[in-house]
Amino acid sequence: MKSTMQPVPLLISQILEYGARAHGTSEVVTWTPEGPRRSSYADVGRDCRRLANALRGLGVDADQRVATFMWNNEEHLELYLAVPSMGAVLHAINIRLFPEQLIYVANHAEDLVVVVDNSLAAPFSQLLPHLKTVRHVVVNGPVPDDVRAALGADGRTVHDYRELLDAQPDTFEWPELDENSGAAMCYTSGTTGNPKGVVYSHRSNYLHTMQVCMNSAMAMSEAQRMLSIVPLFHANAWGIPYGALMSGATLVMPDRFLQAEPLAQMIQTLGVTHSAAVPTIWNDLLQYLDSHPDADVSTLQSCIVGGSACPPALMKAFEDRYGIDVVHAWGMTETSPLGSVAVPPADSEGEERWAYRQSQGRLSPLVQGRLVGPDGREVAWDGEQVGELEVRGPWVTGSYYRDDDPAKFDGGWLRTGDVGSLSPNGYLRLTDRAKDVIKSGGEWISSVELENVLMAHPKVKEASVVGVPDERWGERPLATVVVAEGQSVDAEELRDHLAQHFAKWQLPERWAFIDEVPKTSVGKFDKKVLRKSYAEGALEVQTIG
Structure with missing residues (x-):
């Protein structure tokens, strides 16, 4: 037996239009040096339709990739909504990736248009000579003439975001798409090897x-x-x-x-x-x-x-x-x-x-x-x-x-x-x-549990624990610690603190005090950097216990 339900596809355009109508007085508020800048969801809806018309004029007529190189602001929200709604695929680029990774993801995704915030335009212009498929750069906000010239080198066309939208009508007929078609894509942070792309569908994002x-x-x-x-x-x-x-x-x-x-x-x-x-x-x-x-x-x-x-x-x-x-x-x-x-x-x-x-x-x-x-x-x-x-x-x-x-x-x-x-x-x-579990003498030691207890100590700001090679046990924990401002603490005190919560065989013998725990592009502790620093002898390690 088949159901009697209507096969209406689940699309981002439905979320956009529902929000613009049913919640038209709700706001997106962008923080600026001058204070908050406000727009209603009804205003956002109108801008999204103008944006779709503008992108059509730049040749975005199917599932081409429209990338963003932006902070969180109203314009980024409009792209989040309009690009998938018109049938294209939004690629939000992680601005904190290393340059070679940024080049890789833009080329791998085959981005056609990139929208960039003016505060990021200068560093982004240095990447452009390596981006093979980008034909249009849209800048959100004013930029100096030399930056605009760099963005427009090699035959690319540079546009102003607000000027593009202001020249367009505020009506657009959103297409009825296959709900399983790509709506947006993100790349993993690439902690090992090149970042990998994940493509979200309209259906997956709606659910x-x-x-x-x-x-x-x-x-x-x-x-x-x-x-x-x-x-x-x-x-x-x-x-x-x-x-x-x-x-x-x-x-x-x-x-x-x-x-x-x-x-x-x-x-x-x-x-x-x-x-x-x-x-x-x-x-x-x-x-x-x-x-x-x-x-x-x-x-x-x-x-x-x-x-x-x-x-x-x-x-x-x-x-x-x-x-x-x-x-x-x-x-x-x-x-x-x-x-x-x-x-x-x-x-x-x-x-x-x-x-x-x-x-x-x-x-x-x-x-x-x-x-x-x-x-x-x-x-x-x-x-x-x-x-x-x-x-x-x-x-x-x-x-x-x-x-x-x-x-x-x-x-x-x-x-x-x-x-x-x-x-x-x-x-x-x-x-x-799985890659961070410390395998010591056939037993598993949780680095996260050690970190949590260390960071509960009032004199510790941050702590990260990694497994390092050990001739007898295979691996042993190395504790790296950032001391809280104005405090003083030594490894013996911290090891005694851990001993209240863990068996003796789980306690780190190796300790290093550092200025800051290295972070990945999305703010996670970058443990591969700590392992490399230890292997290269770059850490000042003391052994106790």
């Missing part, structure tokens, strides 16, 4: 957006004022731009002002209620708030943290000192990215509730998960047994764009590379990345 708005996820609603610190080029912006249009939440875009002081000012000035960012952002904001008691962030109720595990001490500090819930979420570029969110069960309380909050959260309803042990067998959901997490679902990639990597897939399941356990009620607790 993912519905999940973002559910109470078991971000619960986005018209009452929220969401400060989207997570970059729009990072893993589909965690679904926030589309979630805002669908739910009517007001979006606050920080542009290039990502330091703790302007973020605190945005929260206070604009009455921000919710936000989302990686742990390093929240760590910096906490230190700023602690040293600036006049900063008022009382409107901020909750912030999503993802990208890497959040130290429990950071979560507790925000709740105890500022009444802010830090909500753990897990995902990756390959999962659009929402895989789980740590919303505790309604009947949990006390320490049990904290345990749920410190996990990576309950798997989303449409994300199936399983754990696979070292022997290749599936591991039980008992909260104790550990294995590599594999997932599948309608917003999980089944391959990489023009890049065969069979080792990442297992019979239709995506191998995440994350190691952990699943509770009987579906809560995920990750202990490490």
